Amino acid sequence: MPHRLIRFGLSRKHPEPRMFTRHESLKTAYDVVIIGAGGHGLAAAYYLARDHGIRNVAVIEKGYIGGGNTGRNTTIIRSNYLTPEGVQFYDESVRLWRDLAEDFDLNLFYSTRGHYTLAHTDSAMRTMRWRAEVNKHYGVRSEAVDEAFVKRGIPMIDMSCGGHAPILGALFHEPGAIARHDAVAWGYGRGADRRGVEIHQETEVTAIRVTGGRVVGVDTTRGPIATPRVLCAVAGFTPGILDKVGLRTPIYVHPLQAMVSEPLKPWLDPIIVSGSLHVYVSQTARGELVMGASLDPYELHSTRSTLDFAEGLSAHMLDMFPFLSEAKVNRQWAGLADMTPDFAPIMGVTPIEGFYLDAGWGTWGFKATPVCGKTMSHTVATGRNHPLIEGFAFDRFTRYQLTGEKGAASVGH
Amino acid sequence: MKIMICPLNGPRPVSEFVYGGEVRHAPDPDRCSNAEWSDYVFNRSGSPGIKYEWWCHIASGFWFIALRDTARDVVIATYPADKARELAPVEPPS
Numbered sequence: 001m002p003h004r005l006i007r008f009g010l011s012r013k014h015p016e017p018r019m020f021t022r023h024e025s026l027k028t029a030y031d032v033v034i035i036g037a038g039g040h041g042l043a044a045a046y047y048l049a050r051d052h053g054i055r056n057v058a059v060i061e062k063g064y065i066g067g068g069n070t071g072r073n074t075t076i077i078r079s080n081y082l083t084p085e086g087v088q089f090y091d092e093s094v095r096l097w098r099d100l101a102e103d104f105d106l107n108l109f110y111s112t113r114g115h116y117t118l119a120h121t122d123s124a125m126r127t128m129r130w131r132a133e134v135n136k137h138y139g140v141r142s143e144a145v146d147e148a149f150v151k152r153g154i155p156m157i158d159m160s161c162g163g164h165a166p167i168l169g170a171l172f173h174e175p176g177a178i179a180r181h182d183a184v185a186w187g188y189g190r191g192a193d194r195r196g197v198e199i200h201q202e203t204e205v206t207a208i209r210v211t212g213g214r215v216v217g218v219d220t221t222r223g224p225i226a227t228p229r230v231l232c233a234v235a236g237f238t239p240g241i242l243d244k245v246g247l248r249t250p251i252y253v254h255p256l257q258a259m260v261s262e263p264l265k266p267w268l269d270p271i272i273v274s275g276s277l278h279v280y281v282s283q284t285a286r287g288e289l290v291m292g293a294s295l296d297p298y299e300l301h302s303t304r305s306t307l308d309f310a311e312g313l314s315a316h317m318l319d320m321f322p323f324l325s326e327a328k329v330n331r332q333w334a335g336l337a338d339m340t341p342d343f344a345p346i347m348g349v350t351p352i353e354g355f356y357l358d359a360g361w362g363t364w365g366f367k368a369t370p371v372c373g374k375t376m377s378h379t380v381a382t383g384r385n386h387p388l389i390e391g392f393a394f395d396r397f398t399r400y401q402l403t404g405e406k407g408a409a410s411v412g413h
Numbered sequence: 414m415k416i417m418i419c420p421l422n423g424p425r426p427v428s429e430f431v432y433g434g435e436v437r438h439a440p441d442p443d444r445c446s447n448a449e450w451s452d453y454v455f456n457r458s459g460s461p462g463i464k465y466e467w468w469c470h471i472a473s474g475f476w477f478i479a480l481r482d483t484a485r486d487v488v489i490a491t492y493p494a495d496k497a498r499e500l501a502p503v504e505p506p507s
Binding site: 238297338 | 455
């Protein structure tokens with residue numbers, strides 16, 4: 001047994017620092033309070049401390065670190081979006097992702113796989129060409145490819161998809177990647193923690209105090225805090241928080257379910273998305289197929305699973321990969337997706353001074369974690385929206401200037 | 414929720430229904446401000462609660478109203494579409 005391990009075992013206090021510091025009580029005041037210790041909230045805390053020197057920050061989490069949509073998504077990272085705003089924003093995110101493991105000194109299992117968005121109809125091919133051209137214009141590597149290219153890239157696929165949805169081509173996005181989602185939250189959390197940010201788990205915000213149109217503090221289940229700045233990064237719980245400050249948004253919440261298969265031998269290298277068949281799938285480093293489909297069809301604030309979902313998704317998986325008929329489903333779960341009408345997020349300043357929003361992340365938020373942290377920390381530090389998030393502004397609906405990103409959603413929700 | 418009671422067809426599996434959103438009151442487009450109109454067009458009451466909603470039984474094409482708890486996914490009652498008038502009275506054009 002190594003000497004270090006014996007010493008560790010016999011030590012009364014842990015000689016190694018823990019991943020996160022546990023704080024017994026809240027301070028009475030912080031420079032910034034972040035609601036939600038998911039990837040987005042922790043990333044904002046990390047960049048506030050690292051890049052803006054704002055370290056007197058509390059991250060308030062009603063559950064545990066990364067227990068919401070950060071730990072429930074299907075971990076796909078891509079920047080093959082449709083609008084110029086979206087492409088530039090997500091491309092910056094992909095750039096940040098690549099250096100993240102080194103920044104954190106933590107293995108994120110970031111794995112560049114290549115990403116195919118399959119087209120089963122002429123009109124889908126048209127959208128793929130459109131997206132490829134917008135992407136290339138901004139220096140993002142995306143190509144509209146033909147059937148033969150798809151077959152070479154995914155040799156195990158049934159190109160006819162059971163005979164009723166033959167594959168005509170695809171949008172191939174070379175930088176498409178997957179990562180270990182929990183590690184992203186832990187990495188940002190640990191990085192923020194080491195720089196002096198306090199993370200308070202199992203602490204719920206019960207009220208946000210606003211005086212004369214300005215944020216002055218928040219009340220929590222562990223006592224009140226005075227603060228001039230609050231960042232709300234709570235995904236599916238956003239409408240509940242906004243009710244506390246009297247703001248209305250178009251956000252509506254539907255559950256999004258996902259499931260994984262038992263571990264299989266590696267056979268699927270790239271990430272596959274089919275809008276027509278409502279499937280996205282990738283194979284993790286330990287061999288499980290991570291699969292997702294479209295949103296549940298009606299509003300619900302519960303993370304229950306349904307058999308309908310597992311049946312529907314399995315049927316479409318078998319259209320593409322009939323040999324999986326004997327494969328078993330290991331786990332199924334759901335997250336609460338905060339959807340917007342234009343499938344773009346709502347970010348930045350709000351009509352309440354000192355209240356900042358990072359929301360409307362629906363089904364597309366994980367890939368944006370690093371760039372959201374970067375841009376929201378800039379916005380909170382300076383009080384002005386970062387140039388990359390101007391297209392996602394809170395007031396775009398009153399101006400009727402939407403950022404239509406639905407064509408780039410992985411499946412037709 | 415697995416069964417919904419349609420006011421016309423009785424209890425049916427929920428897969429036979431589509432959701433049509435919350436019952437809302439449209440402001441008069443000729444008299445409301447731009448801000449009121451954009452609030453109506455885009456904004457929603459997104460937090461969990463007990464809400465009146467439009468639902469349609471697809472097989473019979475029958476639209477009706479359900480009172481549903483969106484936190485627990487429990488339908489409390491269903492009503493014929495007439496209920497909408499009572500919930501959100503339409504102002505007669507002047």
